[in-house]
Amino acid sequence: MNDIKRTQVQRSSETQTLLLEATIDCLIECGYMHTTTVEVVKRAGVSRGAQVHHYRNKMGLITAATEYLFLEFIDEIEVLSIELKKSGGDVNNFLHATLDKFFHGRFFFASLELITASRTDPDLTDRLIPLIKTLHQRLDDIWNRLYEVTETSPARVETLLNMTLCLLRGMALQSVLRDDPEYYAELLDTWKQILSSFLIRKEGIT
């Protein structure tokens, strides 16, 4: 046996991570509908008993995976924003990077499954709302630390952030049935033009 002795907390932590990662992968590849506990434990390579030991039921597993996913996403954005500050990039850079996270990262499509499922599941809704609120709060903070609006802007910084997010969300959703990179590039380009005439980088922070 090549069994290295692990502490209980190590064993727990490692098994939990395996389960949460598998759950997110499953959400993305199979959808909420086919994310079954059986499929998750199969992907995680642990037994059904282990899953049930750490997460009493399916809802507990889904909730924990969602929290895990959201934290990962916002941490990535945080890193991005710090790099942007350092490198002195412009609006487009951050926007582009955020878009990239949306389209090519695993955040959006996993969220899509969760949000769609929660629409008809009050239980899930109750669990997701606080998690989403925290996420948006942290996004607002990051955005506000980076930008301020021009004098002629028709909106506040938060409004422009939220419009950007809605636009990205709508584009990502459409991309499920329309695979057309040029189309999305054109939309995004137009939006960048509009946005950059209203938003300017905050000065004074290197």
Place this chain on the structure above:
Amino acid sequence: MNDIKRTQVQRSSETQTLLLEATIDCLIECGYMHTTTVEVVKRAGVSRGAQVHHYRNKMGLITAATEYLFLEFIDEIEVLSIELKKSGGDVNNFLHATLDKFFHGRFFFASLELITASRTDPDLTDRLIPLIKTLHQRLDDIWNRLYEVTETSPARVETLLNMTLCLLRGMALQSVLRDDPEYYAELLDTWKQILSSFLIRKEGIT
């Protein structure tokens, strides 16, 4: 018996309508995940045998219901655009009406269920793509008949339509977990301002 004698085509047509309506209702109220053939026939008030007679399997039922839904939606938009032409309304009116259809009509949330499900179901994707294409083509036509861009606009009419749709889509999706009418009103208002500086109503048609 108060059985009125109906012809075969009448019987078929009425049963099919019952089934399609029930399917859409079920998609909205239960979600794709819980839209089972059993639940649909219960809502439609017909037997399982009747359903299977008209739609060989679940996929056939879903596909037919989707086509039904899309036709209904685009017909409503068509009516709206004709009324707009007659009354000489502006961009905001049509936009507002379209938004209303998105949020309060049954089109968006049923579509959301279908699109999300199709993301992990190649079979469903194949069936939805042609339906979606037709829908967007007809929307493009309507929009092009109504508007033209200003000389300073950064985009073509289609691009602005599609940005509008993405924005609405993103807002509607967010509304699942954030019930905040004022928030959406502010986003929409800002977008209207931006849009109206780029779009003008076509002349020459009463």
Place this chain on the structure above:
DNA sequence: TAAAACATACAGTCCAGTATGTTTGTTTTA
């Protein structure tokens, strides 16, 4: 040796598809 972590087996439920039987409407024919 007690408790946490993990594994296996079972029970109840629900669903899609199928098979087969019954009713209703339509066509044919005497």
Place this chain on the structure above:
DNA sequence: TAAAACAAACATACTGGACTGTATGTTTTA
């Protein structure tokens, strides 16, 4: 034109599979 033959529409029952939750047994660490 009325009855017989046929086909379409509708109904019921069964089958096999999948999933969640639970119960109970085994291994690993403290």
